[in-house]
Amino acid sequence: MLAIVRNWVDRHFGREEAVLLVALLLLGLLLLATLGDVLAPALAAIVIAFLLQGMVDRLNSWRVPNWLSVTIACLVLVGTIVTLLFFIMPIIWRQLVRLFNEIPNMLAQGQEYLMLLPEKYPTLVTAKQVDDMVDMIGAELGSFGQSILTFSLTNLPVLAAVLIYAVVVPILVFFFLKDSRKILDWFRGFLPKDRPMLSQIWGEMNQQVANYVRGKVVEILIVTAVSLVTFMALGVNYALLLAVAVGLSVLIPYIGAAVVTIPVAAIGLFQWGWSGEFLTLMVAYGVIQVLDGNVLVPLLFSEAVNLHPVAIIMAVLVFGGIWGFWGVFFAIPLATLIKAIINAWPTAKKVEALEKA
Known part of the structure; x- marks a missing residue:
C-alpha cells in the first residue's frame, strides 16, 4: 500500500513545479478563506x-x-x-x-x-x-x-x-x-x-481573465443599455431597475437569464395583464436574450471558453456558494484555471517527453 502511494506521489509530484503550484493554490485559498473581506x-x-x-x-x-x-x-x-x-x-x-x-x-x-x-x-x-x-x-x-x-x-x-x-x-x-x-x-x-508549467498556466490565465473581465463588463453595459431603451420605448414601469437586473443577469450563465425573466414578466403582467403589450414585452425581451447569447457573446469574447455548459453551471454554483458575488463573477475563469492546471500538470508521459527532449 505504501509503495502504491509512494509511486503515485512520485508520478504526480516528482517535479518541483508541481509542489510549488499546490503550495501557491493552498496559500491563495487560505488567504481568501481567512482574509477575504x-x-x-x-x-x-x-x-x-x-x-x-x-x-x-x-x-x-x-x-x-x-x-x-x-x-x-x-x-x-x-x-x-x-x-x-x-x-x-x-x-x-x-x-x-x-x-x-x-x-x-x-x-x-x-x-x-x-x-x-x-x-x-x-x-x-x-x-x-x-x-x-x-x-x-x-x-x-x-x-x-x-x-x-x-x-x-x-x-x-x-x-x-x-x-x-x-x-x-x-x-x-x-x-x-x-x-x-x-x-x-x-x-x-x-x-x-x-518554470515551464507555471509559465504556461500564467500565460493562458492572464489572457483568459483579461478577455473575460473586459468582455463581461462590455456585455453588461450593452445589454443594460439595449434593455433600457427597449423598456422605455414600450413604456414599462421601473425601466431602469429592470434593465440593470437584465444586464447583471449575464454574470450568471444560463441561470441568470432564467431568473430575471420572472420580474420582467411579473411587472409586465401586472401593468398590462394578458394583452398585446405584455406579449410585445416578452417577445422583445426574448430577442434581447437571443441576440446576447448568439451574437454579442461570440463577438466580445475573442477566445472562446471551451467548457461544457454543465461545467460552467457547476462552477457558478460551487464558487458562488464559497465566495458569493466574486465567486460568481470569476466562476468561468476559475474553472478555466482548473482546466489549465489539469492540462499542464506533469504526468508521467509529459515528464518522459521532457526528459527525452
Missing part, C-alpha cells in the same frame, strides 16, 4: 485594473506617455464611480422604493389571476390552495420588506464601506496600472527560474 478592495482593484489595462495599452500605442495613460484611465474610473453614486443609484433606489409600495396592489391583482385557476381547473387547484399560496407569498414579501427596512436603518457601516471602496479602490487601481511590471517582477523573484 479584508482583501475585497484589492480584489476589486485587480479586476478594474484588468479592465482598464486595455485602455492604457491603446493610449500607449498612440505614443501617450504611460503615466498620462494611467492617469486618464483612473480619471475615467473616478467619473464612472461618481456617475453611479450620484446619478444612477438614486434613480434605481427611488424605483425600488416605489416598487415595494405597489407590492400590495400587485399581490391583490395576482390573487385575482390565481382565483381563476380553481374555476378553470377545479380538479387540479382548489380555492384553499390558492389562499394558502397567497398567504405564503404575502408573508415572504413582508419578511423581505422588513429585512430591507432593517438593513437601511441598522447597517450604516455598509455605507461607510461603500465610501471606503470609492476612495481606496481608485488609488489601488492607479498603482496596479502604474507599477504592474514591478509587482509581477517581485512575485517572479520567489519562483524558480525554470
Whole structure:
C-alpha cells in the first residue's frame, strides 16, 4: 500500500513545479478563506485594473506617455464611480422604493389571476390552495420588506464601506496600472527560474481573465443599455431597475437569464395583464436574450471558453456558494484555471517527453 502511494506521489509530484503550484493554490485559498473581506478592495482593484489595462495599452500605442495613460484611465474610473453614486443609484433606489409600495396592489391583482385557476381547473387547484399560496407569498414579501427596512436603518457601516471602496479602490487601481511590471517582477523573484508549467498556466490565465473581465463588463453595459431603451420605448414601469437586473443577469450563465425573466414578466403582467403589450414585452425581451447569447457573446469574447455548459453551471454554483458575488463573477475563469492546471500538470508521459527532449 505504501509503495502504491509512494509511486503515485512520485508520478504526480516528482517535479518541483508541481509542489510549488499546490503550495501557491493552498496559500491563495487560505488567504481568501481567512482574509477575504479584508482583501475585497484589492480584489476589486485587480479586476478594474484588468479592465482598464486595455485602455492604457491603446493610449500607449498612440505614443501617450504611460503615466498620462494611467492617469486618464483612473480619471475615467473616478467619473464612472461618481456617475453611479450620484446619478444612477438614486434613480434605481427611488424605483425600488416605489416598487415595494405597489407590492400590495400587485399581490391583490395576482390573487385575482390565481382565483381563476380553481374555476378553470377545479380538479387540479382548489380555492384553499390558492389562499394558502397567497398567504405564503404575502408573508415572504413582508419578511423581505422588513429585512430591507432593517438593513437601511441598522447597517450604516455598509455605507461607510461603500465610501471606503470609492476612495481606496481608485488609488489601488492607479498603482496596479502604474507599477504592474514591478509587482509581477517581485512575485517572479520567489519562483524558480525554470518554470515551464507555471509559465504556461500564467500565460493562458492572464489572457483568459483579461478577455473575460473586459468582455463581461462590455456585455453588461450593452445589454443594460439595449434593455433600457427597449423598456422605455414600450413604456414599462421601473425601466431602469429592470434593465440593470437584465444586464447583471449575464454574470450568471444560463441561470441568470432564467431568473430575471420572472420580474420582467411579473411587472409586465401586472401593468398590462394578458394583452398585446405584455406579449410585445416578452417577445422583445426574448430577442434581447437571443441576440446576447448568439451574437454579442461570440463577438466580445475573442477566445472562446471551451467548457461544457454543465461545467460552467457547476462552477457558478460551487464558487458562488464559497465566495458569493466574486465567486460568481470569476466562476468561468476559475474553472478555466482548473482546466489549465489539469492540462499542464506533469504526468508521467509529459515528464518522459521532457526528459527525452
